[in-house]
Amino acid sequence: MDIFLQQLANGLTIGSMFALVALGYTMVYGVMRLINFAHGDMVAASAFVGLTIYTQVMGQAASLLAVIVIFLLTAVAMACVGIILERIAYRPLREAPRLSAVVSALGASLVIQNGIMLIWGPQMRIFPELVPQISWDLGGVVISLIQVIILVLSLVLMVALYLFVEKTRIGAAIRASSIDQDAARLMGINVNSIIALIFIIGSSLGAVGGLFIGLYYRGITFNMGWQYGLYAFVAAIIGGIGNIPGAMLGGMLLGLFNAFIAGYVSSTWSDAFTFILLIIILIVRPTGILGERVAEKV
Amino acid sequence: MKELQRFGYPIFFVVMAILPHLLNSRWQAVAITFLIFAVVALSQDIVLGKSGMFNMGQALFFGIGAYTTAILNSQFGWPILATIPLAILIPAVFGVLLAGPIVHLRGDYLLVTTIGFNIVFVQVVQNNLGGVTGGPNGIFGLDSLSFFGTDLISQVSVYYFAFAVLMLTLWIMRNLEGSKPGRALHYLREDQLAAESIGINTRIYKIFAFALGAGIAGLAGTVFVVQYSAVSPEAFNFIQSVLFFSIVIVGGSSVPGVLIGVFVMFVLPEIFREFATWRFFIFGFAMIAAMILRPRGIIPATFGKIPKFLIKESNHGA
Numbered sequence: 257m258d259i260f261l262q263q264l265a266n267g268l269t270i271g272s273m274f275a276l277v278a279l280g281y282t283m284v285y286g287v288m289r290l291i292n293f294a295h296g297d298m299v300a301a302s303a304f305v306g307l308t309i310y311t312q313v314m315g316q317a318a319s320l321l322a323v324i325v326i327f328l329l330t331a332v333a334m335a336c337v338g339i340i341l342e343r344i345a346y347r348p349l350r351e352a353p354r355l356s357a358v359v360s361a362l363g364a365s366l367v368i369q370n371g372i373m374l375i376w377g378p379q380m381r382i383f384p385e386l387v388p389q390i391s392w393d394l395g396g397v398v399i400s401l402i403q404v405i406i407l408v409l410s411l412v413l414m415v416a417l418y419l420f421v422e423k424t425r426i427g428a429a430i431r432a433s434s435i436d437q438d439a440a441r442l443m444g445i446n447v448n449s450i451i452a453l454i455f456i457i458g459s460s461l462g463a464v465g466g467l468f469i470g471l472y473y474r475g476i477t478f479n480m481g482w483q484y485g486l487y488a489f490v491a492a493i494i495g496g497i498g499n500i501p502g503a504m505l506g507g508m509l510l511g512l513f514n515a516f517i518a519g520y521v522s523s524t525w526s527d528a529f530t531f532i533l534l535i536i537i538l539i540v541r542p543t544g545i546l547g548e549r550v551a552e553k554v
Numbered sequence: 555m556k557e558l559q560r561f562g563y564p565i566f567f568v569v570m571a572i573l574p575h576l577l578n579s580r581w582q583a584v585a586i587t588f589l590i591f592a593v594v595a596l597s598q599d600i601v602l603g604k605s606g607m608f609n610m611g612q613a614l615f616f617g618i619g620a621y622t623t624a625i626l627n628s629q630f631g632w633p634i635l636a637t638i639p640l641a642i643l644i645p646a647v648f649g650v651l652l653a654g655p656i657v658h659l660r661g662d663y664l665l666v667t668t669i670g671f672n673i674v675f676v677q678v679v680q681n682n683l684g685g686v687t688g689g690p691n692g693i694f695g696l697d698s699l700s701f702f703g704t705d706l707i708s709q710v711s712v713y714y715f716a717f718a719v720l721m722l723t724l725w726i727m728r729n730l731e732g733s734k735p736g737r738a739l740h741y742l743r744e745d746q747l748a749a750e751s752i753g754i755n756t757r758i759y760k761i762f763a764f765a766l767g768a769g770i771a772g773l774a775g776t777v778f779v780v781q782y783s784a785v786s787p788e789a790f791n792f793i794q795s796v797l798f799f800s801i802v803i804v805g806g807s808s809v810p811g812v813l814i815g816v817f818v819m820f821v822l823p824e825i826f827r828e829f830a831t832w833r834f835f836i837f838g839f840a841m842i843a844a845m846i847l848r849p850r851g852i853i854p855a856t857f858g859k860i861p862k863f864l865i866k867e868s869n870h871g872a
Binding site for chain 2: 344345348352353356359360362363367371373490493497524525527534535539
């Protein structure tokens with residue numbers, strides 16, 4: 257039972273990181289029908305940007321204020337990168353065949369990933385210990401402060417995003433653009449601004465996810481974006497890509513699944529089990545758990 | 555385009571036929587690499603370009619072929635040439651078994667599922683399932699090519715073996731284009747619903763395309779084993795699949811386009827070795843630029859003998 261509760265806690269932590277990153281994939285996909293392969297590398301980049309802000313700008317201070325500033329600055333920096341990425345790599349290809357945009361996204365992914373390597377070097381870097389290492393032993397289950405912070409902050413961000421998309425006028429514009437861009441344009445919605453906004457939100461959430469990955473796992477490498485990005489992308493697909501609550505659900509499910517596989521089977525098989533789960537879910541529900549059953553019209 | 559076909563191909567074949575005699579051994583090895591990856595990229599083109607299925611796991615079948623040859627040679631002592639039938643058949647069977655349940659998936663879902671197959675395969679060989687794959691180090695020290703008792707160790711003979719495989723692949727692709735399955739694949743790529751409504755069994759043909767692509771990639775795997783006398787999991791990981799995928803799309807899914815793509819991706823880095831760390835950074839920009847400037851690929855494929863006035867400036871879509 258202890259191992260179950262321990263892996264439940266770990267799984268919720270990992271799952272909330274997956275969910276934050278998955279939201280970036282799913283929001284871009286919802287509006288543009290494009291798999292933003294560069295998103296995972298943006299997540300990796302944000303961990304390195306956070307590291308540099310900590311050492312260069314904040315002078316290695318680790319107070320609460322410093323942590324908040326690091327999170328805000330990283331999110332702003334990655335939002336800018338997201339807008340630039342959309343302008344350069346995706347906007348010119350909106351009317352092009354879909355696979356051209358996919359290859360452009362893969363190219364952007366290579367650029368960012370190898371840009372990180374050229375700037376910060378190919379070796380693993382250690383992320384600073386911004387949060388004091390406090391943990392509580394709750395009858396055999398150890399929960400650390402960082403896990404609590406990750407879980408609570410992720411939930412707050414996800415609820416805020418959900419309310420923003422469902423309850424505000426801009427949120428309605430986002431939903432309208434994802435249903436039909438042309439019709440949205442006819443209703444006076446500036447779809448270009450909506451797409452820019454999507455990239456701002458997705459990249460900032462990804463930045464928070466990247467900083468969490470740095471805080472939780474500590475070791476960060478230039479090519480970790482592929483790995484975490486792929487997992488988050490799988491989470492988005494499991495939940496039904498394009499669906500915002502689906503990404504949150506998929507992230508949590510995948511995190512729990514991974515934690516239980518690591519706890520009960522073996523962590524060397526986690527990739528294989530993750531993708532076997534994905535394939536089974538797609539065979540049973542071809543558009544994910546919360547995905548709508550729509551015919552593809554292209 | 556016609557002129558290119560009339561003169562381009564004979565010139566290409568003549569140049570490729572005499573090439574190994576003009577190169578030193580290092581460049582012979584590069585040329586062999588080019589031939590191997592050209593075959594895999596063309597097999598990817600059958601699935602992705604010709605049939606329009608978003609397959610991002612072609613390195614899987616390449617790897618299954620290579621591991622089939624390597625395991626039969628190292629564990630059971632089969633000569634390399636004798637493993638060829640199984641190195642084609644086993645990947646093709648895997649192609650049928652894996653594609654069967656997933657070909658009905660929508661484009662992007664198919665893409666991520668094929669990535670998944672590739673990653674599962676790499677993890678299986680890394681974890682040394684069944685104790686025959688050699689784990690993360692792979693299998694090394696394999697036999698060289700031998701033909702009726704004579705060992706063909708020299709690089710030139712390996713080159714001609716690889717060249718013969720490329721010629722065979724090109725011949726299959728040419729025949730495919732003019733044949734019934736080829737036309738069926740073309741229709742279902744253009745419009746699956748219309749293809750179904752004129753009586754094409756899209757499911758069978760999609761699985762067929764996967765199996766054909768897998769068989770050819772498996773044969774390329776055997777050539778890979780002959781060239782390197784070793785296999786290891788990294789050679790077949792999903793980054794390789796991403797490269798093959800990009801080569802086909804950037805090339806425009808035509809034979810010359812794909813060959814140019816393979817040349818740029820695998821031969822140019824050998825020429826500009828001092829830029830090795832910049833390689834993928836530059837490729838990334840090149841991929842974005844190529845797609846923006848030529849959204850349908852460097853040399854877009856044309857199909858069959860449709861009169862020009864019938865082909866409107868249509869958008870091939872996904």
